[in-house]
Amino acid sequence: MRFYSDSLPAAADLYGDIEPAPKVRYRDYAPGLLVAVLASLASAYLAEHYHAPLTLMALLVGLALNFLSGDKRLLPGLAFASRTLLRVGIVLVGARVTLAQIAGLGWVALLAILVIVAAAMGSGVLASRKFGFGAAFGALAGGAVAICGASAAMALATVLGEKRINQAQLALVLVGISAMSAATMVLYPILCHHLGFDDRQAGFVLGAAIHDVAQSLGAGYSFSQAAGQNAAIVKLTRVALLAPALAATSYFFPGEEGKRANPLKLPWFVAGFFILAAINSTGVVPAQVGDGATALATGLLVCAVTATGIRSPMQTLLQSGPKPLLTILIASLVALVLACLTAGFLLR
Numbered sequence: 001m002r003f004y005s006d007s008l009p010a011a012a013d014l015y016g017d018i019e020p021a022p023k024v025r026y027r028d029y030a031p032g033l034l035v036a037v038l039a040s041l042a043s044a045y046l047a048e049h050y051h052a053p054l055t056l057m058a059l060l061v062g063l064a065l066n067f068l069s070g071d072k073r074l075l076p077g078l079a080f081a082s083r084t085l086l087r088v089g090i091v092l093v094g095a096r097v098t099l100a101q102i103a104g105l106g107w108v109a110l111l112a113i114l115v116i117v118a119a120a121m122g123s124g125v126l127a128s129r130k131f132g133f134g135a136a137f138g139a140l141a142g143g144a145v146a147i148c149g150a151s152a153a154m155a156l157a158t159v160l161g162e163k164r165i166n167q168a169q170l171a172l173v174l175v176g177i178s179a180m181s182a183a184t185m186v187l188y189p190i191l192c193h194h195l196g197f198d199d200r201q202a203g204f205v206l207g208a209a210i211h212d213v214a215q216s217l218g219a220g221y222s223f224s225q226a227a228g229q230n231a232a233i234v235k236l237t238r239v240a241l242l243a244p245a246l247a248a249t250s251y252f253f254p255g256e257e258g259k260r261a262n263p264l265k266l267p268w269f270v271a272g273f274f275i276l277a278a279i280n281s282t283g284v285v286p287a288q289v290g291d292g293a294t295a296l297a298t299g300l301l302v303c304a305v306t307a308t309g310i311r312s313p314m315q316t317l318l319q320s321g322p323k324p325l326l327t328i329l330i331a332s333l334v335a336l337v338l339a340c341l342t343a344g345f346l347l348r
Contacts (some may be wrong), residue, residue: 011177013096024076032077034305039065039098040299042326055150056178058302059171062309066341069311080316081307083158087269089157089300093148093291094276096213105233109204112342113234116208116335117241124331131323132140136164137173138327139217139249144177145331148239149212151301153177154308155242158269159249167311169324174305176328185219192223199223199260201343205231208339211332243273 043057050057068074105113125135126144140160144153157170188210192202202223210216213235220231276293279285 009057014277020138024104026083028073029077032074032079033081034077035065035068035074036078036081036303036310039306039310040303043302051216053178053182053212054298054302055174055305056182058305059174059178059309060152063171067326072104074310076306078311082304082311085300085307086154086158088302089297089304090151090158090242090269091272091276092293092297092300093151093242094273095280095290095297098102098277098283099281105237105311108138108346109234109342112204112338112346113208113237116338116342117146117238120331120335121245123334124327127327127330128324131327133169133324133327134164136160136253137169137324139175139253140165141173141324142328142331143175143249144237145211145328145335147242147245148235149177150174150305151183151213152242152245154301155246155269156302158250158254160244160262164253167308170308172324173328174308176325177211180328180332181215184210184336185215185222187305188336189219189223192227195340195344196341199226200230201347203227204234204343204347205336205339207231207234208238208342209332209336210235218227240277245276 011174020239039061044054046052046061046069047054047057052137069078081226121142123139124140124145124270128138128141129135139152140156144150146152153170157165188206189202192205197205203220203226206213206223207230210219216235217228219231221228223231280290296306
């Protein structure tokens with residue numbers, strides 16, 4: 001049996017519906033993992049040196065090293081980075097969330113966040129179907145907008161599987177979501193000033209409408225200290241909705257043809273996300289441990305993004321055209337409009 005299919009680029013396959021994972025020795029992972037780690041460190045240096053989004057730099061470095069995907073010695077390690085490290089990173093994202101933070105927003109803001117997340121995902125699905133890309137791509141793009149940018153896109157791609165989302169589509173969403181998130185970090189605070197929003201209103205908009213966690217917090221604190229704190233809570237509430245979104249996606253996009261997934265039977269990484277968030281909510285976890293878990297989650301997700309870039313089929317990516325990016329833009333505009341309406345009329 002071949003290591004990987006020649007016709008389909010290897011990717012995370014939650015349900016095992018492509019082919020069984022190849023049997024490899026532990027040392028076979030080393031070359032690909034070493035490349036992914038070194039490329040991630042290079043992207044971290046570039047992001048810090050040029051003040052650019054880390055996820056975007058990781059993806060661009062990965063795409064620049066795409067020629068390495070032809071080396072079969074690297075495939076096991078790259079697959080491990082883009083699959084297993086990703087899932088562990090998703091679990092550790094739960095260290096950013098506590099139930100007390102979420103409850104402190106109030107029922108109006110919580111309900112609005114739920115509506116915004118659902119509307120962003122729904123509009124992504126509708127736009128994607130309109131453009132001829134299918135519901136799965138819309139769920140990927142809309143979910144990335146609705147939840148937490150590239151991290152959500154990687155997690156959703158894991159649930160959707162390679163039969164529905166290939167590496168080129170995932171890479172395109174990662175590029176679009178990272179670039180758009182960086183632009184919104186600059187533009188949305190200006191919009192909030194123009195609309196005359198106070199710290200609470202601006203914090204809600206910046207937390208509810210900007211894609212990536214880092215960009216959302218950066219925009220909030222650029223508006224004011226109070227707006228930054230409020231944006232952090234709102235954004236982390238959206239992060240907490242990652243697990244329900246993954247569960248819903250696994251239900252509507254079942255792994256076996258003609259058979260729905262059991263919504264109570266979550267993938268282990270989704271259950272781990274819930275468990276870690278619940279433990280973090282008790283207050284028994286020292287702040288240093290929580291910060292360390294968050295830093296480790298960031299590192300693992302960056303490594304997964306880098307590996308995804310290396311493994312992406314560039315020819316398919318270049319032939320995609322602008323329509324996939326329009327799906328991301330439409331979902332982003334829906335989230336922004338709903339967030340501004342909520343801030344303007346319900347959070348006075």
